Structures are given as structure tokens and as C-alpha cells.
Amino acid sequence: MKPIIGIIDAVLVKKGKKALADLEVASQDPRKANEALLLKILDENKDTEYGKKYDFASIKSIEEYCKRVPYSDYDTYAPYIDRMVKNKEKNLITAYEVIQYAETSGSVGVQKKIPVTYESMKVYEKYSFARTKALADKYYKQTYHKHVPFEKGLNMLETETTTMEDGTPTGSVTGSVSRRFRKLFRLFLTSPDEVLFPIGGMNMNYMKARFALEEPKLVFMLSGFMTNFVDMLNYIKKNWEMICNDIEHGEINAEVIEERVRPVMMKYVKRNPRRAKELRAIFEQGFDTPIIPRIWPKMSWACAIGTGGFATYAEKYKKYAGDKVAIDYFVYAASEGMFAACINMNDPRFMPLTDSCFFEFIPTDTDDDTKTLTLDQLEKDKEYEIVITNQCGFYRYKIKDVIRVVGFHNNCPLITFAYRKGQLVNIAAEKTTEEHLNEAVKRFGKEINIDINDYALYIDSEPAVSRYVMLLEPDSPMPIDQDQKYGKLFEKILSDINPEYGFFALVRKSIDTPLILVQQQETHALWREFKLHRGSSANQVKPVRILDVPVKQKFFLGLVEKGQEVPNWNTYGNKK
Amino acid sequence: MTIKQKKENDKLTVYIEGRIDTATSPVLSEHLQRELDGVKDLELDFQNVEYISSAGLRVLLFTQKTMISNQGKMVVSHVNDDIMETFELTCFNEVITII
Secondary structure, eight states: OOHHHHHHHHHHHHHHHHHHHHHHHHHHSHHHHHHHHHHHHHHHTTTSHHHHHTTGGGOOSHHHHHHHSOOBOHHHHHHHHHHHHHHOOOSSSOSSOEEEEEEOOOTTSSOOEEEEEHHHHHHHHHHTHHHHHHHHHHHHHHHHSSOOOOOOEEEOOOOOOEEOTTSOEESOHHHHHHHHTHHHHHHHBSSOHHHHTTOSOBOHHHHHHHHHHHOTTOOEEEEEEHHHHHHHHHHHHHHHHHHHHHHHHTOOOGGGBOTTTHHHHHTTOOOOHHHHHHHHHHHTTOSSSOSHHHHOTTOOEEEEEOSGGGHHHHHHHHHHHOSSSEEEOOEEEETTEEEEEEOSTTOOOEEEOTTTOEEEEEETTOSOOSSOBOGGGOOTTOEEEEEEEOTTSOOSEEEEEEEEEEEEETTEEEEEEEEETTTSBOSSSOOBOHHHHHHHHHHHHHHHTOOEEEEEEEEEOSSSSOEEEEEEEESSOOOSSOHHHHHHHHHHHHHHHOHHHHIIIIISOOSOOOEEEEBOTTHHHHHHHHHHHTTOOTTTOOOOOBOOSHHHHHHHHTTBOTTOOOTTOGGGTOOO | OEEEEEEETTEEEEEEEEEESTTTHHHHHHHHHHHOTTOSEEEEEEEEEEEEOHHHHHHHHHHHHHHHHTTOEEEEESOOHHHHHHHHHTTGGGTSEEO
């Protein structure tokens, strides 16, 4: 290991250990830690226009804050943000300097511009890479009694540099964090700078795979989402012959890269017949057993969001990776802030970051949202809508997420993301969540012996009794004439997983048997590529679950296997 | 699926016959990757294409990106009604040129 890499390793582990130590302290009394943050935010923002409106200066307790400051959503701040962007006005909603605007992935609506301050960026930096490196170290010491080497890694995150009219950067927050450490990346990441910060059109799956495959000592993989890993690994599975040829001959395939960019990237490659031969021998054995340990025997850990909507992709990743690669499920975050982080490898539970945002929680089993709860008042196995006060000018902001408490670390609840309000499927108060559906789809695939790659659904409410219409995308051909049998099977499985659904479907008969439609293979991958082609960032494209807007409905329903009846689609002029 | 083509200077016309689906799209993809070198004007003639699936659409999208990267253009011609409907439903008609 080069000396400089050893120094970086030591610094990262030290910073990461400090971050974990801070979490440990906060976990003893999370309310106290979180209240301290709230009072700090109020004190430092008391002279903003918003702060004066609600007299932050005189608020000295959580109770006072909740009484005086109303809930908010993006519309509350849109006029202020407009002035900030157009007129460069400061001190409207935040006293902290705004260093960029994050464009949301729009999972519950139109794109918004969320201010990001240096204070919130510091939280991202604290709990991102350094935390995951320290976790990996801790895991390897405990499990294998050895230090995990800090050699080469693969980073799937790409950072597009876009700016607003006034030059203020836009884009994902993770991209901005990456920009700050750009000069260090070349020391330990396989992708060249021009791939991490794209200079032109190139097939990112090819480019990431091309350089990563050449490095036999790859130790870790980083991404925003598990989908990025799986897309790249699927690409390798399909295209390994071409990639191996390129590695052997020191080439970059002309079809995967813009002509003007290719000469720039060619300076990074040279003939490597030995590695090409090694890789061919591995790939020729097939992909039935985990491929990652065979390509990269030193691969130790991976970090990416693999919960919620990404859970199915985490399962796919594990098939490629096997048991030995430890997984850090990274963080629960949004453009509005980083809310929680994992504190153990292979454990998808998140600990709220008491120094990131002030958190309030509204129980979902009541319609009364006048009283909120703090971290110390939450109960295991209960669900709550999360309300945040961040360090970017959003106060008592309803982000429309629902979390579930799944355990405790000392006195601090551990949470998972349950669902987005508005993304919940609900015909008769059964409240089927994405988690329910993920599990149901997984079990359904096992029952019929066909891996289900992905899924989406909508509610068919035209018949007398409404029903779910599930579009299942199989990994291999699936019969289209078994919808009755499949519908009954799915109904039974979902009823086991969500008893409320079972009650309404099987007892009250107020939900009809689901209709199962077979989605054409590769449809979800096509959607992601289509979104990227139309300008979305890879760090922001999320799986589609509910076909809630016409563009999604048309896309996914237009690509079901032929010969199936798609119910009640006449509004789109379809004559199926 | 069968593929025939005609090349004149930097214009390539590819005549595809049959179905472009999960099984056949890799064949089309490989063919196009081999043949696009130096091509600035690509026409995919769909006169005898019965059906295109998501896998086939991915090949179109990737080829379109390649042509744009190389300062070329791609058109899809003689599309039947069913395929046109697929293009419209998926908004593919907004990203590829259909004549």
C-alpha cells in the first residue's frame, strides 16, 4: 500500500470513528442531543425574515417551538427561494450561506430547488465515506480479526456540474460532496477523473466496469443506490466478451463513447492481455455462483442505499457478491438533509443523526397531528410521519415520509423507511406499503420458480370492487395465461404479509383479487436509461412503484407482454 | 430476425425483419456496434419489423446516443401502427426521429 494511501486510510478511519463515537454519545440521550441542535438552529437563524416572523429569539424549548411555528412544506418556502435565486437575497429563511441548490428526484411531485448550506454539507461529509470506512474496519476486526486493506475502490457516483443562471451550483448533494474530494479520488478509485466527473457522452456502465475489472485488488464499491451496482453487473454479464477484448488490446470501444472524448480516455488504457485472460477464464465459468469474489478476491465491502424501494436490488447485488462482502446500507437521506445512517455492517437499520436535523414524529395511527413526539418517545414496531427542521432554512417541514421504529441502540430508536405518503396503496384502509409489496413479490417469485426482477402497480377502481394491478417483470419468460392462478396466489401471499389487506380482501371482499400482468423484460432498466437520456442524474433515478402519473402509466402499461388484457386503459386511447 | 443493410459513403440503411425482443436484440446490438464506424447517417428500416419489446427499445436508445455522440443522426422508417403506438406510449417518439 502506497504511503499516501495509508495516510488517507488513517485519516478516514479517525474521522469515521469520531462520527461513530458522536452517534454513540447521542444515542444515550437523543432528545437532549436533538434539542441542543434545535436551539442552536433557532438562535443562529433568529434574525432571518422567517425567524423574525415566528420570533425564534424568544423560543427556548421544544414545546414552545411546536406551539409557535407551524408545519411547512415546499410551497411555504417557494417564494423565499425564488427571491434567493433571482435576487440573490440572503437571510430570508437561513442565516447560513447557501452553497448550492439540490434538485429533488421528484418522487412525490415536481422538481424543486432545495437550498443546501455549508452546515448541512458538513453533515454529509461526516457521515458518508469516513463513517463507512470506519464501519468496515470495525466489522473486519470483529469478524475476521484483521484490518481491511484500503486499496482500490469503485465509485459509481457521477457528478455532473450544472449551474443556475447566477452560477450557483445545482445537482445532487452527494455530487457536491464528491467535488470537494475530487483531487484525492485518483489515488484510490479505479475510475479516472473524467468518468467520475463526466466530460462528455459515454456509457457509464462500460466505463466504470472497464477500469474496475482491470484492477484485481478491488476492495470496496460505493454507490448512491444499489440499482447502480446491479445495472453495471448486469452490463458486465451481457458484455464481458467485448470488455475483455478491449482490456486485452488496450482499447475503449468506440461505440460506448463520444468521438471527441475517446482520445482523452485512451491515455488511461494500455494492453493488458494477462488480466483479460484471467477475466475470460472467470466469465466462461458463468454467473451462477457469485462472480464478485472471483473477479475481485479482495472485495471486502460495499456501500449503497439498498432499503425501501431498493431492497429488491440489494437482493440482486447479494447474488453477485455472495456472503463475504459486507454491506453498509449507507444512509436515509433526501435533498433536504441526511436524516439517519447505518451504524453496523449488514444491518439495514438507521440511527437518526441528532446533529443533522431536529426531528418530530406524528403517529400514523391517528389523524391528529397537533401533537408531535420526539426521539425519546417513539415505540418499537410503530410507524410515524417524520417532520424535520434542517440547517438549510426548513422548519417543521413535512417531507411526506413515514418511518418505522425497528429497534433501539441504547436509548435511540433505530428506524427504517416505510413508505412515502401518497405512495401508499390503499383501497379500503388496508395500507399496503412498499415493504409489503417487496416481500410479496419476492415470495411470489419463489413460489412460481421465476425470479421477479422488478415490479410496479396501479389501482383499477373501475369495477364494482377495486383491485391491484401488479405488473411483474420476470428475469426469464413467464406465462401470460396464468393470471387467474397468479392472482389468487399473490392475494394469499400479500394477505399473509399484510393482514389488513387479507381482512379486506378475503373477509370483507372489499378488494378484488389482484390482476397480474407480465411486464416485458428489461422495462425497468429501459425506464432508467430513458430518464438518464432525458437529463436526470443517475444519483436520483429511483425505481417506479406506483403508476401514479400519466407518463409512468403509459410507459409501463405500453410495455406489458402482448396478449394480455390491460384493464380500463381507454383513457389513453388504447384499444387493447 | 434477419438483418440486411446498404451502405453508401457515410449513410447506412439497416433493414430489419422479424421481432426485436429479448432474444434477438443482442444480435441487432452487436451488428450495429460493428457497422457504425464512420456512419453519420443511420436509417433503421422497420418495414418488416413486426414487434419491438423493451429490450429492442434499449438498443434503439443506445444507438441513438452513439449517433449523437458521433455527431451523426438516426431515423427509424416505415414503422407499423403497433410499433408506432409503442413509441407514442413510451414517449420514444420524442427522442428518436421517425419518418
